[in-house]
Structure formats: C-alpha cells, structure tokens
Amino acid sequence: MSLSRTALAALAAVSLVGAAVPAMARQSQTPTPAPQASVAALTPPKLIVTIVVDQFSANLFDQYRGRYTGGLRRMADQGLVSINGYQTHGLTETCPGHSTVLTGMHPTETGIPANDWIDGKTGKEVYCLAAPANHLANGRDDVDNGPVGPEQLRATTLGDWLKVVSPQSKVFAVSGKDRGAINLAGHQGQAFWFTEGFGLTTYVEPGETAQAKLAPVADFNRDFRLGMSLAPVAWDYTNDQCRALAGDWTIRGQTFHSTLPPAGLKFDTSPLLDEQTLKAAEYLLDTQKLGQGAATDMLGVSLSATDRIGHMYGTQGPEMCEQMHRLDAALGEFLDRLAQVPGGALVVLTADHGGSDFVERLHDHGYPHARRADLSEIQGVNDVLKARFNLDADPLQAGGSGLMVADAQHRSLPDPLRTQVAEAAVELLRALPDVGFAETRDRLLAEPLPDSREPEMMSLRERMRLSTVAARSPDIQFSFAQNVVAGGRVGSTLAGHGSPFEYDRRVPIIFWWPGATGEERFLPIRTIDIAPTLAHVIGVPAPKVEGRCIDLNGFAVADCPATETTPAR
Secondary structure (H helix, E strand, O other): OOOOHHHHHHHHHHHHOOOOOOOOOOOOOOOOOOOOOOOOOEOOOOEEEEEEEOOOOHHHHHHHHHHOOOHHHHHHHHOEEEEEEEOOOOOOOHHHHHHHHOOOOOHHHHOOOOOEEEOOOOOOEEEOOEOOOOEEOOOOOOOOOOOEOOOOOOOOOHHHHHHHHOOOOOEEEEEOOHHHHHHHHOOOOEEEEEEOOOEEEOEEOOOOOHHHHHHHHHHHHHHHHHHHHHOOOOOOOOOHHHHOOOEEEEEOOEEEEEOOOOOOOOHHHOOHHHHHHHHHHHHHHHHOOOOOOOOOEEEEEEEOHHHHHHHHHOOOOHHHHHHHHHHHHHHHHHHHHHOOOOOOEEEEEEOOOOOOOOHHHHHHOOOOOOEEOOOHHHHHHHHHHHHHHOOOOOOEEEEOOEEEEEOOOOOEOOOOHHHHHHHHHHHHHHOOOOEEEEEEHHHHHOOOOOOOOOHHHOOHHHHHHOOOOOOOOOOEEEEEOOOEEOOOOOOOOOOOOOOOOHHHHEEEEEEEOOOOOOEEEOOOEEHHHHHHHHHHHHOOOOOOOOOOOOOOOOEOOOOOOOOOOOOOO
C-alpha cells in the first residue's frame, strides 16, 4: 500500500507500546469514571461515519437551520452542536481542509497547503494528491486530476490508526471528488469518487487490478449508469422560498440569470451529486456490512455539490436554497439507515471550508466593499520589479494559491535573486488596497507554529503560517482583502473561498448518534479536534497530533486526557 511498512511499523510501535491487552482494549491504567448523565451511557459504536459537506460554512448552516426538516434538523436538535467550529489555517481550500479532519493536524503538517502547487524546479503544476505511478480504475488517466493516491499526504489518519490495532476493520470513503474521498480514507482505506460517464472510480496502485479495486462498487456502478441513461438530469423548484430568490445579475458585463433550472445543468453541479453520493454510502454500508462485525469500521462521506453549486451560482440564490433543502432531505434518509446499524453508529458532520456569495450580490445587499480585484495593480508591481531587478519576464506568477517568483518557464529564480525579488514584492503588494495579506514563504516558515486553541483569536499571519509547507507553498503567501476576489465568469466560477477570513474558516462541527438528546456548545473547537475525539471514543491510540480530545459525554468511556490550559492572550 502507499504508506510504507516502515511507517506503519513505527505507528504500531507508538500505538501499542506497553500494551498487554487485546488490540481494541482501553489503556491499562484505571480509567476515570465517566460523568453521570441523565441517560445511560452507550457502548462505543462499531461504526464511525465522517460527513464533510464541501463549502458548508457556519453562516450557511445558521442561515438555514430554522428551515431544515430532515437530517440536518435532526443533527441540529439531537446532536452535540459546536456552532463555532473552525478550520484554523488561512488558505481554505478543499484538499487542505479535508486533510485536517481525520489527521488531527494542520496543513503545514499534513503537507497539503492547497489544491495544487508549482514545482519550482520544473515549473509544472502538481495536484495535491498526484500519484504518477498509479492509474485510474475507470481506464482513463486523462480525466479529472489524472492518477491520484494518498502519497502526498504526509500525516496518517484515524482510519490508519484503526487498521494498525484492528487489521480486520473496514475503512471506506466516497465523494464527488477524489480529494474528498482519499483524504478521508487515508493511506489504508478504500476511496471511491464519481467521474463523468462512469460512476464511482478509484486509484490503482502498481500490482493491483482495476477489476479488483472496483469490485466493492461494481453493482452500484451498473445500476447508476442504467439510471442515468433512463432519466436525464433535472432540477427545478420544490420550495417557494427558493423561487422568491430568483433574479438577474450583471457580472463583468455578462447577465447571469439566477433561476431554476439553471443554464448548462450537469449532474455534478446539481443536488443529484450529493444524493447519489449518499446512495453510494448506503450501498457500501449494506454490502460491506459495516458496523455489523466484532471490529469497528469507518465510513467517510464527502458531499461535493454545495461547493460546486456555490462556485457556479453563489450561495444566496435559489440554487443554493434548493440545494440546502434537498441535502437536508437526503441526509435524513441516510441517518434513518445509520440508526439501524446493529453495532451502533457515531456520526460527525463538518466542512472542509466555508464560502461566500458572488461579490455583485453582496454589494447590492449592503456590503459596498465587496468587489472584483483590479489585477492591473498586480501587473504594476511586476513592472516595478522587472525594472528594479533587470528581469526579462514578469517575476510574480500565480501558483498554489499564492505567487511564485519565477522565470518565463515558470521555474523558480535562483537565490539570492528569488529571495530579494520576493521580499521587495511583499512590500509593494501590501500597499495595494485590494491586498489583505502578503508575506514570503521563507519568513513564515522561520516562525514557530502558533497555538491554535483559540482559533477565533488568531492573527492573519498565524493562520497563514498554518497553511505554509516548505517546497510546496508558493514563494509569497497571498490573500486579497475581505470580500475581494479575482476573476469570475458567467457559466464558470462566480464565487469561491480560499481566504483566511471568518466566512471561509468557520464551519459547523456536529456529533450525532441514535439516541442523542441534544447539546449546544458555543466555545470554539477545530476540525483537527475531530480525529483525537473519535479515537478516544473507540479506544484507538493516536500518535501525537495538534488536535485535542473533546468529551462527548454520551459513551461509556473515560474522560479525555487532561491537556494544558489554553494560554491567555
């Protein structure tokens, strides 16, 4: 498998040191008695389900919370709800956000700073989960993001920790995106994601066969393709509140008709994507008999439609409104199925990042500072740098959600010239009104990791430090100012995320299990706290991570180990 035997052996040694008890047993010390509760504490569950709703900001959850009637309403009313959940880092994209959820580590430690980055030696773009030695099981390496796998992920996941102490445990993940599935499946699990015209695909490592890797979803794929051929993709109104949000908007000289059905309707930019992803999760639940054996199993579900719809249509129109209602209904059916798992299920729902609406609508809704950036200002910086350093090509080039200092072939300039240009560029960029943050990668890496236990108090610099990875992050870590975005085109991307600001960092974090009675917690927790919390509930030793264990108070387990008091600021 992709994680080396040496690494697994080391993890096993850390996990099992001093243990003379069965693999899934508690620590040998006498446990602290669990607190008395109003209902009987439950036996730790046999199934852990991790749901990541792509681009599901805390703002979006709060906006629709009173209108939910299905699964999201059930989780909000019955679950342990942290209304101030956080992605602690600054570059809030899908791949780094997913990498935090089950590793307990920040992107600077998972090695995933962005969805892609530039190799400074070659000038080539590198996808966050690129694995050139692998192949795609659907037989086409030229689609989606090409050959992928978990090799770029430098941290282990809860599923990996579980497999060390319980090799018979099953770990699966399913998503609309490869980076959603692979980050949740980890190095030792099986990841499946949708690809156009095929159904669910996965990666095939050397020595494996596509047929064997696709066997767990072969029947699902057959039925999916048949269903798609018989019923064309359709999306229309089901809710009058959503219909009232329709309207026309002028975006960079083009008219965007915000209505249903939308122009250019496709499967992967509609609620159908999440509905089918949840059907696939139910299929794996049933056919793999997850949670029905002696061992604990895991199922990851990354739901991509909210992100695709948010990018394509924004977050405050009829499209997102209908998505919220249909996602809520589909999750209700899924929770009904999880409630029947014989060994019990524990569900956590969160998001990889938040998001915002397109700036034209924000502007008209009372936020006059919302605008599209004047990219000529960046060109002006390039002109100054070219003259000052006698360069033939523009040195500042977009790459890896920041700015590379490169030559005409996109390769890094040699040092000390690269450093000199980068430091000069930072001073010029900071003077621009559209720029919210600019600092060199090298300066950020020279600083220690900040304490993130009070994520709402972190400075922009601290947030960006947690997104910075040596050799992978761009030469200049960069962000536009709040609600200032670049580009945008009708029929493509209208709105996005990726900034270090609260609307992109705050996400819901909800723990739910059948029989939960509901609890609201307002103090902040982080997505990196999820993995050690789940590990504690199921009795899996975790390596040293940045996240901390959170007491859920619903299961017959000892309290979380004591941690240092959060320092005052």
